[in-house]
Each structure stands twice: as C-alpha cells, then as structure tokens.
Amino acid sequence: MNASVALHVDGLSRSLGGKRIVDGVTLTLSRGELLTLVGPSGCGKSTLLRMIAGLEPSDGGRVIIDDHDMSSTPPEQRHIGFVFQDGSLFGHLRVDQNVAFGLKHLSRSERTARVEAMLELVQLSGVARRYPHQLSGGEQQRVALARALATEPRLMLLDEPFASLDEVLREELRRQVAEVLRATRTPSILVTHDRHEALTLGDRVAVMRDGRIQQVDSPEAVHDRPSNRFVAGFMGVASFLPDSEGMLIVVRPHQVAMTPGGDDVVLSCEFAGATRRYTVRRHDGTVVVADGASSVKLATGDACTLQFTTERLHRVVAES
C-alpha cells in the first residue's frame, strides 16, 4: 500500500429494502487532498460518507484508513472528523466546550491552547463563550469544523456543510473552509449536490449516481472530458450531437460561436449578465445550447449561424 494514500475504499456496498444504495464503491484519497463527492439527491453519497465514518454498517467491502483496515471499527475509534449538514453542535455546551468535546485526552492547558488555536483558525475567537443558538448559521458551521479539526483527525468528512446556508454566506464560507482544510493539510471528502461547489473546491471530483462512482478526476477533466453522458450533463450544461461512429459529441455552450443570419434558428434566449444563452435549432434538426455575447441581441425566430470554436470536441458513449 502506498504511504501517500490516506484512505482506500474497496468495493463498499450497502442495501436497504432490496435497493442497493451504495454499490461496490472503490475510491482512493491521497494525503492532503480534498476530494469532492457530487451527485443528485438520493445517489448514496451521504450514505457512503457515513459508511466511511462507521456511522452506517456495510454489507461488504473494506474501509482502509492510513493502512489500517477499519471496516469493523466503531466510529469513535476511526479517528476521523465529521461535519454534519446542520452542524449538530451540542446546544447545552458553549462554543469553546463544543470545540473541546473530543479533547478529553489532553491536559487542561493543552486543551485550552488547542481550542484557542482552532477558533482562531476559523476566525471565531470572539464568540468562545457563547452558546450555539446565539451564532449565525455560518458561524455554527465554522465551529463544527473547528470542533472536528481539533482532534487532528486522519481524515475529514463533510456532509453538505453549506446546504442550509444562503447563497452569499455559502460563497464566503466555502472559501474559508477550503483554506482551513488546505492549511491543516487534512485529507478530506466533501459531499455536495452542487456541481459548482464540487468543481471550485475539489482537488479531484468524484461523481456518483445510483450508488456507483461514475468518474473520479480533476475538476477540469470531469467538466471537459466526462466519462459518460450522465457526468457530462450533471457537471455542466451540455448539448449532445450524434457523430458518425455512434458516439455523442459533447458541446458546452462556450464552445460555440454565433453570428446573425444563416440556416439556424433561435428557439429561445435568456439574458445571463456577461453573456446571452440561446437555444438554437440547427439546420440538420439537432438542438444546441450556445452562449453569445451580450452586445449582440437575437430574438426568438431570428436566423443565425453556429460554429464550434474548439477543434477537438469530447465524445462519450451514446447510451446513457
């Protein structure tokens, strides 16, 4: 086993009520790496995360953390950190007591120092003596992160940590959390259903569907060179054009240039700030989504011409 591997998941499976929620997942996480695990609701990503943590039993497969097979180790002995969707802070404890919760093994002075350091890391030193309900949602999640990091876990697991926050707060917190995780070089898996989040945060991105991992790769690769039609569609807007070999050509809106006049017809048009997004029916009947510059304005029914700006477009297998 490679010493640079923090986590190795091997053929992990779980069935519930006759349905395979997690279906033979194999995954590797390197030291210091942040992997985002993305997929639609109900694809099994949260269950997979909870199985890695030991919070849910598995029907088969192995979880190897730092070269130790932890498949049957109870969660409290796996030495992992976990951040829940709603923080799950302990309402009966102050912020500093929450952060100190997993530090019983330390001496009092060490504990105090660690709590202070952690709160400083998440920039919350000022609220140490408050109770969770006195904090905002974003602050609560930062406390949850500090609490999980305080135990210096071998592995950090974050289950949709930003899902319950509003848009502006989410952007800000996302940046902070990524900084903190990189600063502490904690190998992490972050589960999300938001592809933007997955692409911006992850060193690598794992895409999951119906209990199976579809592709694990760099954000660029997942976006530009999806392994199948599902990944292509899930990771960004795409148009699929059949080619002569029975494959599908994946066309992203930015890979198309538009000029007024021609054989193609504008079906609809949305203003999107810097660009306009058009749906266009091409002369051969195929439909393509394309971005055009804001300055040029075409209306529904106008004629236009589409041109692909990339020389070699990516292709995926036709069947879904």
Next chain:
Amino acid sequence: MFDLRRATRLAIATLALPTVAVACGGQTDSNGESVTVYTGRHYGIEAVFDEFTEATGIEVRFTTGSDPELRERLLAEGDNTPADLVMTADAANIELASQAGLFAAVDSNTLTSAIPAELRSPDNTWFALSRRLRVIMYSTERVSEPPTSYAALGDSEWSGKLCLRPSTHPYTQSLVASLILHLGDDEALKVVESWVANDPLYINSDTDILEAIAAGDCDVALANTYYLPRLLADDPAFPVAISWPDQDSNGAHVNVSAAGVTKSAPNRAGAIRLLEWLATKGQSTFSDANFEYPADPSVAPASALSSFGDFVADLAAVRELGRLNPRAVEVLSAAGYE
C-alpha cells in the same frame, strides 16, 4: 382582539355537565323517609342498617371517612349539613365533635336506660354504642408471664420486643389520655417514656401488630380486642392471647364507637329512632359485626369473645378522653413517641 367566547362557553358547559349529572342521579328516592349518617366506624355497619330499614321502612344512607376529616366536613357545612347522625370509632373524636357544637342533646328514656351513664356524655349529646378495649396482647409461644399493666410494658424485659401504634392514631392518644387521668401528667409521661425506652416497633395497623407478634417481630403489644377474634376466625391456632391490664386498679382501657344527632339534622326524629335502634334491638348486630363488646352491659357479647374471659373495664375515663386529648398529644410528643 382575542375573542374567547367559544372557549368560555366550553368551560362553562364542562362545569355545568356534572351539575346535570348529579341533579339526575345523585339524589335518593324522595318518597321514602331516610336518615343520613356520617360514620368513622365503617367496618360491618351495613347489616344493622339493613335490619333497621326492614323494621322501620326508613332508608339509611351513609358516607364513610376518618373521624377528623368528617368533623372538618361537618364544621364546613354548618347548618347546610345533610347529616342527621354522626358516628365515630373513638371516644375523643366524638367528644371533640360535641365540643365543637356539632350535636344537639337527645332526651330519650330509651337511650338513658340502655346506655350506662359512663358511656354517654353528661349533656346527652353523644351515646356510646359499643366498647372497644385496648389491651395487652402477647405471644403464646414465647411469653409465659405476660405483663399485667400498661406501665409494665415499660419494663426492660420487653426492650426490643414491644409493638405499638404511632401517636398519630386516636387509639394511642385516647389510651394515654386515660393514663393522664389516673396518674397525672408527670407519671403518665414516665410510663410513655419507659415504653419509648424499650425501642418499640411502630406499626400503623392493629392487625399488622398481631401478625408481627405471630411472626416473631415482637412479643408484646397494645391492640384493640376485636382484631384478635378476626384473626382467630381464620386460624384458630393463631398464637396470640390477651392479657387484661390494670385489673387490680383502674381496669382495661375502654374506647367506644359512639354516635350523636347533629344540631341541624334534616331528619332529627329519624336520627333518634336509628340511634335508639342501635342502642337496643340493634346492639348485638352492631357490636358482633366487629366483635366489640355491647355498650349495654345486659346484652351478651358475641360468643367468639367468651374465651377471653371476664375483665374489669375502665369505664370512668371514657367521658374524659376528649377533654384530655390535647394533653395526651403533648405527652406523646414530649416522650419522643413516634
């Protein structure tokens, strides 16, 4: 603004519902004459009431409770009381009710000739109906020479072997009141202290006291006479016997079941008829139902009592028990009696 009309209507309706229920079903039939009794003596009274009804056609309706609580109820009700006759299981409690002005005197030759003067109040506000004696009971298996006086229970011989009823009970209070009458406060206190010095086991039930003797938890005890025949009826070999105390001096302590007619009795005539019945024709049924001794000395006690033999009874104290009750409570408290 909040409108609570519907909620209020609901609340009023809920309060009214029981009123309707009681108006429809709470009253007894209004055609026949009836006598209403509050009774603190509630063991085996139905039989004598039934006999009375059969003989006179007067219904008896009664409610049970403890003596002090029934007294509180009578005091609160005042002139509104439905009670015609009040019965207690203790001499002090009947006298306390009398002192509280709850009774009206009854002038009846039937009663005065049936009930000895010592067993009715001087002003004829109450009349004893049966005698209940509080005596020494001992284990026939372990005690060969039982104590023969109340004071003797304080002998160190009985240390750790004595069972008593707590001071909260009127039977205990009345017994100590009789000691105060005969010995004076100081001597009575010494007697009670000598009992306490024997580290008695306090049990708040005479039946359980007798069972405790049989089980070997104590050898001697104070208990009312009628509990023993009840237990002997179940088990003729029950290993407990009576030692009649103070036979050379004042006699065994007598307590009574007694009754008085209330001051504002709705059916005073009926109440007097019931009282007279209980003192005459009903004497045997009333006393025997609970193995008590009849108040009328000419009426023979239940046959189950014959084996206990004859005894000298302390009749003189009965009318004083109510007056001395507060002092008895003080003596018990001062002696550290539980």
Next chain:
Amino acid sequence: MTTALASFATRRSLPGWAAIVAITASVAAPVVVVISSILDPTRSMWSELWATRLPGMIRDTLTLVVTVVSGSLVLGAGLAWLVTAYEFPARRVLTWLLVAPLAIPGYVAGFVWLDTLSGPLGARGVRSIWLCAAALIVTLYPYVFLFARASFKAQGIDARDAARTLGVGPVGAFFRVALPMARPALAAGSALVLMEVLTDIGTVRLFNVSTIADGVMRVWFGTGDRGAAAELACLLVVSAATLIALERGLRRGARYSARPSERPHSPITPRIGARVGALVVCATVVGVAVAIPVARLAAWALAARRSGNAVTVTGGVWHHLSSSLVIVLATCVACMGCGIAIALLARRRGSIGRLLSRLASLGYAMPGPVVAVGALITLAAFDRTGLLPDGTVLIGSLVGLVFALTTRFMAVAFQGIEAGLDRVPQSAVASARTLGAGSSRVAWSVELPVARTSIVAATALLTVDLTKELPITLLLRPFGFDTLSVWVWQATSESLWEQAAVPSLVMVAVGIVAVGALLVALDRGAEVAS
C-alpha cells in the same frame, strides 16, 4: 392589577376575560385559602415543632426527596435510553409495561411491598426510609422515563453520531450528550416525582417515615388545629417552588431544544449479548415494579374469593368502577376545558396569562387532604352565600368533588396543553390570521388540532392520577359515589389487605389502559412535530 386587567381586556372580549379570571380565581381559591393562613402564623406550633419533630421531618423529607428523585432519574433515564437507543426483543411491549407502574397507587404498592418484604426482613427491618424510597422509586420513575424517552427520541441520531465521530463511544455519548441535552425533560419529570414525594402520605406512613407531609396530618389530627397544619403545608409549596426555580436558574443560557433532527430517530441493533442484556434489565424492572405487585394482589384476590369475603362493601366491582369512571370523566372534561381556556389566554397575553396559569397549578404542590380541606372551606363559603337554589349545596355534590379535584390536578392538564401549544409554529398562526381567521378560529382550527395529541396524553395522565386519587374523593364524594380507591381505603384502614386486592387490581387495569393511550398519544405527537 385591576387597571392592568382593564387595559388589555377590550370591550369586545371583556366577558371572556372576566370568565377566565373567574375560573382561575375559583380553581386557585382552595389553595389560596390554605396559604392565607401564613398571614397569621401560629408561633407556638412552630417553636414546639422546631424543638421536637421538625428537624427530623426536614431531614427525612430531604433524604427521601434526594434518594427518590435521583433514583428515579437513574432508573427512568437509563431505561428510556435503552428503549430508544437500542433495538431488542419485545422492546415495544416492555416500553409500555415500563410505564405501567404509574397505574399502581403508592398506597397500594406500599402495602404490597411492606407485606412482601416483611417476610425476609422482619416487621422492624422493613420499616426503613431506604425501603420506603425504593418503593417510591419503583412507582414514580415512569414520570422521568416518559419525559426522557420523548426527549431522546426528539434528539434524533445526529448528536449521538457527532459525539462518536469525536472519539466518544455510545456510553460516553449518552452521558456527555444525550443526557445533558435531555436536561429540561429530566427536570420536568423530576419535578413531578418531587411533587409526588413531597405530598405523599400513604406510602411514608406505612414505612414509618416522618416527612413534612406526614407532619401536616400529625399537626392537624393531633391538635385539631387546621391553621397550623396549613402553615406546615405551605412549607411544602415553598420547598417545591424553590427546588424547581433553582434548577431553572442553574440552566442559564444553554438551549436544549435543538431543531428537529433531519434524520429521524432509529434505534441501533447491538450485538446479541447487549440485546439480551437490555431485555433482561427492562424485564427485571417490569418484574419488580409491575409483575410482583400484580401477582401479589392477584393472590390476595383469590384468597379472598376462597374465603368468601371478597366484597365486604356496599355494591360490587361495577358500582365502584362506574363511580370512578364518572368522576374521572367529569374531572377530565372540567380540567381540560378550563385548562385549554387559560392556556390559550396565557399564549396571547404573556405575563398575566402566565400568572393565572401558575396560580391555577398550585394545588399540585400540596398534599391531597390539605387541598380537600381548602376546597371544603371554599365550597362551604359558597354554599352559605345563598346563590344556589334552596336545598342545594355544593359540598357532597359531584360538582363540588369535581371542583376540588380540578384544583388539585389542573397542573397536570396545563403541563400537557402548554407543551402541545408550544409546538404550534408562529408562522402557522400568522398565516391563518392573514387568511382572515379570527383569534378564536385560530384556536379551533390551528392551535388545538396541532396540540391534540398532547391534550390526549395529558388526559390519559389525568385519568391515571384521578383513578388513584383518594383523600379528596373520600372527603367530598356524594352519597353512593364510592370509588375503587374508597373501597381500597375501607379495606386497608382495617388492614384487610386481601379485600383491597380486587379494587386495586381493577384500578391498575384502568390505569394500564390509560398508560397505553398515553404512549400512543405521545408517539403520534412526536410524529406530528417532526
């Protein structure tokens, strides 16, 4: 106070307000009558008591309260954790049976235990404060169990999981997370246990334990001085209020009611050994707290039947059962009706509403006989006003009895109704108002339906309490209304345990049915909330 009342009672709702204030005042009157005796203290009684029994009474009361409350906490919270956190055989049936001791009146459990234990321990050994505490614990722990179970279920599994990922095992998670988070629920359950212990008379007397409540009866029956007894009773109310306020104060800023957990509660299935262990623990408690007393009572009932004196009271089982049920029904209706009216008011008008609701709840902190006498005095005063038609009096009527019982048990009704109304989201009320619903329609169509399950649960708890109730019923019952508890009293006051067995068993059966309804209602309520 008058101006304050007038200022918020607008013309339109004045009759409603007046009625509510009148209801509260009359429900609180018996207790106020008792408390008002403090104004004229009986100095001689206090100095005499202080010199003799009072220190011992206070010591015994404290010993008993501390032992029983902590014992009930350990047993109630521990068992609640077992039945919520772990899946094991017969878990549902055992959950129900673990609440069943509530159905056994203390004075029945007391004499059953006294009799059962006096064999091995002797009549002297059995009369100890520790056994008295044990007997009280096994009858009262279900109060803590019920509240703790509801709280553990509401916590969901997120908190437990969070603790485990922080390196704390399931047992540590119980002590460091689940238990502290359940603190308000544990406090509520303990408060009920506390009240029961402080006001208990039947059980402590059997075991020769001299508590303050026993002292109240001692002073009252010993000296006939009702005023002095009432003053001593006030000591109980003050101690109860102080202890409850103390706990509230210690909780400070911590908030416990976490958002309803995303992940619904689900018990985990432990290894076979642990499963058997949980089963054995629960079954043992059920055996001690339910099976032994019931078996004992059944044996007595059979013995009484054999000796042919099973029924020595007027009327049979049906007569007593129907009397009990009529009283339970009428009092439940009165308590819930008045309780709902006052609770709705308390929601709308914070401070004065709260004051009224606390006032109406006072009767629960006093021994039953004291409330009974307070009610007696209040009713007698009303009877003397001449407002009633000729010949009608409230004392000894069903109305009078229901009134007195309402005074004593209003707190039970309130506690349930308020818990239910607390679950109504403000947004639901607001949206109903914007849809044009008046305040009373909001109550009928939004608030009460949401609170329904809590109201059913409170009614079930009331039924259990009322079936067992003795001193008030004994003193104030109408002629012919001899209930099951009165029958038990008539038999036990003569130490005829065998003859008390049949009515006791019937009472327990009624209670167990009510307890079942209680559990179902509580679980439905939890589903509605989540």
